[in-house]
Amino acid sequence: MNDIENERNLKNAIELGHDQALNDQKGNDVFLLGDIHGDFTAIYKWLNTFCKKGDSLIQLGDFGAGMISVEKIEKLAFAAKQMGVKIYVLRGNHDNPEYFNLSVKVNDSLEFVPDYTVKKINGLNYLFLGGAISIDRKKRKEGFDYWKAEGFVYHPNQLLKYYKNIDVVVSHTAPEEVRPFYGMGPHPDLVNYQKEDVSLEKDLKEEKDLITKAFDIVKPNLWASGHFNQ
Numbered sequence: 001m002n003d004i005e006n007e008r009n010l011k012n013a014i015e016l017g018h019d020q021a022l023n024d025q026k027g028n029d030v031f032l033l034g035d036i037h038g039d040f041t042a043i044y045k046w047l048n049t050f051c052k053k054g055d056s057l058i059q060l061g062d063f064g065a066g067m068i069s070v071e072k073i074e075k076l077a078f079a080a081k082q083m084g085v086k087i088y089v090l091r092g093n094h095d096n097p098e099y100f101n102l103s104v105k106v107n108d109s110l111e112f113v114p115d116y117t118v119k120k121i122n123g124l125n126y127l128f129l130g131g132a133i134s135i136d137r138k139k140r141k142e143g144f145d146y147w148k149a150e151g152f153v154y155h156p157n158q159l160l161k162y163y164k165n166i167d168v169v170v171s172h173t174a175p176e177e178v179r180p181f182y183g184m185g186p187h188p189d190l191v192n193y194q195k196e197d198v199s200l201e202k203d204l205k206e207e208k209d210l211i212t213k214a215f216d217i218v219k220p221n222l223w224a225s226g227h228f229n230q
């Protein structure tokens with residue numbers, strides 16, 4: 001946990017003043033992209049089609065860390081650096097948590113951002129909340145395409161520490177306000193997965209409750225999430 005960096009980022013935001021921080025005069029854009037599962041086609045398309053020097057991309061989890069080669073990630077990081085853009089990767093359930101726990105920075109242009117990190121990007125403070133439970137976790141192989149520590153971890157003290165200064169939350173799973181557990185329908189195959197994973201629905205509901213508590217504490221101007229891509 002890089003509390004020192006968080007403190008520094010927030011101090012900078014306070015020194016700038018909230019209104020000033022909300023208005024980026026440089027014309028740099030921040031793009032959000034979710035759930036690429038190791039297929040970098042969309043990122044390269046973004047790099048080659050939409051981005052300009054100074055832009056940033058936040059990958060909303062399920063990047064494929066631990067499931068794809070390091071060389072493939074290094075090649076992407078090199079391409080981003082060449083273009084002068086920055087890629088921030090949020091932890092998804094289909095990512096090895098070690099990449100994030102160790103705050104892996106491939107280079108200045110691609111980094112794996114640990115949960116509860118606050119990053120100041122284009123004058124706004126982004127809070128990173130990774131993790132989600134895999135609905136098909138029983139069918140996956142641990143260490144290959146499944147990690148036990150995949151879920152969202154609720155740290156109310158961290159949230160209470162920073163909540164006044166957060167403009168945007170980026171998460172992998174979504175709070176009830178963003179995607180209701182039943183309102184938009186649970187996963188269509190939940191009934192089938194539940195047959196082999198009897199605590200699945202209970203665990204998913206608990207996780208939904210916790211990320212919703214996080215929402216209730218922070219209540220940012222914008223909340224963006226990935227994960228629900230069926």
Ligand SMILES: [Fe+2]
Binds near residue numbers: 062
């Ligand atoms: Fe996911």
